Amino acid sequence: xxxxxxxxxxxxxxxxxxxxxxxxxxxxxxxxxxxxxxxxxxxxxxxxxxxxxxxxxxxxxxxxxxxxxxxxxxxxxxxxxxxxxxxxxxxxxxxxxxxxxxxxxxxxxxxxxxxxxxxxxxxxxxxxxxxxxxxxxxxxxxxxxxxxxxxxxxxxxxxxxxxxxxxxxxxxxxxxxxxxxxxxxxxxxxxxxxxxxxxxxxxxxxxxxxxxxxxxxxxxxxxxxxxxxxxxxxxxxxxxxxxxxxxxxxxxxxxxxxxxxxxxxxxxxxxxxxxxxxxxxxxxxxxxxxxxxxxxxxxxxxxxxxxxxxxxxxxxxxxxxxxxxxxxxxxxxxxxxxx
Numbered sequence: 001x002x003x004x005x006x007x008x009x010x011x012x013x014x015x016x017x018x019x020x021x022x023x024x025x026x027x028x029x030x031x032x033x034x035x036x037x038x039x040x041x042x043x044x045x046x047x048x049x050x051x052x053x054x055x056x057x058x059x060x061x062x063x064x065x066x067x068x069x070x071x072x073x074x075x076x077x078x079x080x081x082x083x084x085x086x087x088x089x090x091x092x093x094x095x096x097x098x099x100x101x102x103x104x105x106x107x108x109x110x111x112x113x114x115x116x117x118x119x120x121x122x123x124x125x126x127x128x129x130x131x132x133x134x135x136x137x138x139x140x141x142x143x144x145x146x147x148x149x150x151x152x153x154x155x156x157x158x159x160x161x162x163x164x165x166x167x168x169x170x171x172x173x174x175x176x177x178x179x180x181x182x183x184x185x186x187x188x189x190x191x192x193x194x195x196x197x198x199x200x201x202x203x204x205x206x207x208x209x210x211x212x213x214x215x216x217x218x219x220x221x222x223x224x225x226x227x228x229x230x231x232x233x234x235x236x237x238x239x240x241x242x243x244x245x246x247x248x249x250x251x252x253x254x255x256x257x258x259x260x261x262x263x264x265x266x267x268x269x270x271x272x273x274x275x276x277x278x279x280x281x282x283x284x285x286x287x288x289x290x291x292x293x294x295x296x297x298x299x300x301x302x303x304x305x306x307x308x309x310x311x312x313x314x315x316x317x318x319x320x321x322x323x324x325x326x327x328x329x330x331x332x333x334x335x336x337x338x339x
Contacts, residue, residue, distance in 0.1 A: 059305035062296025066112030118231035
């Protein structure tokens with residue numbers, strides 16, 4: 001009987017050991033599964049990151065290709081002062097590409113879009129006077145008291161002193177914010193600085209759907225006080241004259257159809273008489289400071305890259321001078337969906 005009991009105990013003990021071993025093996029399999037899954041997920045994420053980086057890099061160089069192609073077309077029209085009038089006319093025709101509209105091109109399986117914008121067709125943010133700025137804000141639908149706050153705050157930001165205008169703001173106001181900073185007390189280096197100014201709503205700066213925004217109206221690179229009516233975008237026409245935005249866009253489209261453009265032709269399209277005071281806001285000249293924006297991306301990819309440069313045409317064989325160069329972050333969205 002004792003032998004039988006010992007035998008049963010050994011069998012029971014052996015069964016317990018096998019059960020423990022089975023549990024240990026199962027835990028080992030679970031651990032290996034988790035490690036393998038984590039490894040495969042890491043490899044997949046790294047592979048996607050590499051693929052995305054490759055797409056972004058390709059988009060960047062496609063944007064550069066578009067930029068260089070646009071710059072080449074622009075410089076083809078640059079001639080020396082001593083050349084005959086027919087050559088100068090050809091230069092004027094080549095500068096018609098500086099109209100702010102996007103054109104597309106292909107390079108292999110890649111796509112790029114590029115546009116040229118005359119900075120002289122915008123309002124110089126560092127030179128605009130109080131009356132003009134007030135009129136612009138009013139034409140954009142900014143009502144009191146916000147209009148006065150924006151007006152005074154912009155001039156307080158731009159002037160060199162710490163004296164408050166009636167509705168303005170200086171460093172003491174900006175330092176009291178949850179993320180403190182000081183007033184510029186100097187000229188704007190970029191139009192985007194307007195977003196730091198007291199009372200500036202993002203929808204006014206960027207514009208609403210179908211509406212004009214300050215980013216489309218102002219420039220810090222315009223070389224003159226008046227607006228080049230030859231290249232001014234619809235948003236600027238609307239802001240300066242109060243002409244409805246749709247009619248301003250119609251004016252821009254009609255302007256493209258004129259074979260020979262003169263200031264009289266432009267004013268006639270706008271409905272401005274020769275003696276109208278609004279005439280003092282405009283000038284008619286060839287663009288000299290131009291922003292070139294280029295966007296590139298691989299066909300079928302959502303990753304795009306953008307580059308932008310502001311250049312000054314030096315005239316003749318002197319070529320151009322780069323005023324500023326911006327490598328922009330990747331842009332989300334398909335190229336065909338862009339405005």
